[in-house]
Amino acid sequence: MIYFDNSATTKILPDVLSTYDQVSEKIWGNPSSLHKLGEPAWNLLEQSRRQIANLFGVLPSEIIFTSGGSEGDNWVIKGTAIAKHKFGKHIITSSVEHAAVRNAMAQLEELGFDVTYLPVDDQGRVSVADLKAALRPDTILVSIMAVNNEIGTIQPIKEIGEVLNDYPRIHFMVDAVQAIGKGLDDLVFSDRVDFATFSGHKFHAPRGTGFVYVKQGRQLAPLINGGGQERGLRSGTENVAGMAAMARAVRRVKEKEITSVANEKAIKERIAKHIQTFDHVHLFSRLDDGFAAHVLCFAIEGVRGETIVHAFEEREIYLSTTSACSSKKQAEASTLAAMKVPTKLAECAVRISLGDQNTLAEADQFNQVFDKVYAGFKKIID
Structure with missing residues (x-):
């Protein structure tokens, strides 16, 4: 089985x-409780916060735990709107x-x-x-993603920050x-970025975990x-087990980040250079540094x-049509539509998304299977 999603x-x-x-088994007290069962839960929660903050070079007080990326996006967008509506209503x-950003914006509209x-150019990138x-x-808020989830475009975050x-x-x-x-921490945590949202299940942590840099x-x-x-910013009894597990996952990802990114780049290049000959x-997605x-x-x-x-699933290779949030709805890729890719071609788009556990051997196996899958589609294509 090859997992490319x-x-x-x-x-x-x-x-x-x-x-x-x-x-979950040993430290199950409520962190807000004053008794001896609550104290270790509180201490572990704060230890997890400090660990994440130290790994990114920020203050522990700037890490606020959430349930994931969608909550984080909605919170920053709507929380800014609530806090600053007296100063303006332009975003x-x-x-x-x-979709978490798009739909939050639509609700505010x-x-x-x-x-x-x-708008974006033909690479899916905004113009500064x-x-x-x-x-x-x-204007009260500018919200721009770091890496596009559909084609991997890296947005000009530092240049926007300079403006x-x-x-x-x-x-x-x-x-x-x-x-x-x-390998993009310098981009995400540049001096002018005020908020950054993260989702635990994207980096081997449990689902339902995440954090926001504030x-x-x-x-x-x-x-x-x-x-x-959470300093009055996100009420609710904290998911101590989830946050401790997420802190460990962040540490694991950061430990091998340099080698993982180099490996992912090599896998992407091997597949791209093979399939583009057809x-x-x-x-x-491109192979230059402007793409993840x-x-x-x-x-x-x-x-x-x-x-x-x-067709790939039948051969136990798992990829997706653009983002997971839209694939089951058979929706046209919003990024490709914004890039003005013809609808009929956009409807043919699929996404390989790599992780630190993928290998070059899997890339070679994918390429072999691609040859067979493509041959099977010849009567449709020609």
């Missing part, structure tokens, strides 16, 4: 699962964001906020000049769900009110994406 989710690591199980984002959706031109006196240096009151959020463990001093209203947990194959090493999006013209996915 790591951008959708990753398999929890054995020692991460062991951490979750042990904490800037890109036309290629994840229904409430009277004005959202500018920046376009962003600068879109800024207004009433926003002249606008210190505007919040700058980065959806970094696809960036963790990919720069010290930035004003953000909570979406979940209650007992005042007629009717279109590559949407772990995402390869391509199409076989004339064959729908779901047909390609199932």
Whole structure:
């Protein structure tokens, strides 16, 4: 079995699962309780927070635990809207964001906020000049993802931050769900980024875990009110076992990040250079440094994406049609649509997304299977 759908989710690591199980069994007190069962739970929660903060070079108080990327995206977007609506109701984002961002923006539009959706070029990248031109006196938030989840485009986060240096009151959020463990920390945690969102199940942590980097001093209203947990920003009894397991997963990913990224790049190149020799194959992801090493999006013209996915699934190779959030809905890839890729070709797109457990041997096996799958599609293509 070859698993090439790591951008959708990753398999929890054995020692991460062991951490979750042990904490669930042995440290089950409520961290907010004053008695001796609550104290170790609180201490472990804060130890996990410090570990994550140290790995990224930020303050422990700047790490707020959540249930994942969608919650994080919604919280920063709507929390900014609540906190800053008196100063303006204009938000800037890109036309290629994840559904958690797009749908949160749509909800705010229904409430009277004005959202500018920046166009992208033929590589799925926004223009810094376009962003600068879109800024207004009433702009309160700019939200741009670090790495596109469909084709792997790396957005110009540092350059956008440089523009926003002249606008210190505007919040700058980065959806970094696809960036963790990919050698992009300098991008995500650059000086001008105020918020960055992360999802645990993208890096071998349990599902239902995540965190948001919230720069010290930035004003953000909570979406979940209650007992005042997480500095009053995210109430609810903390998932201590999940957060301890996630902290271990972050450490594991960071320990081998350099070698993992180099390996993913080599796998991507081996597959891309093989399949691009075939007629009717279109590559949407590039091999240069403007694209993340772990995402390869391509199409076989004339064959729908779901047909390609199932053809590989029959041979126990698992990939997806663009993002997992839209694949079952058979939706056209929003990124490719924004890039003005013809609809019929966009409907043929599939995504390989690599992880630190994939190998070059799997790339070679994929290429062998691709030859057979492509041959089987010849009567459809020709």
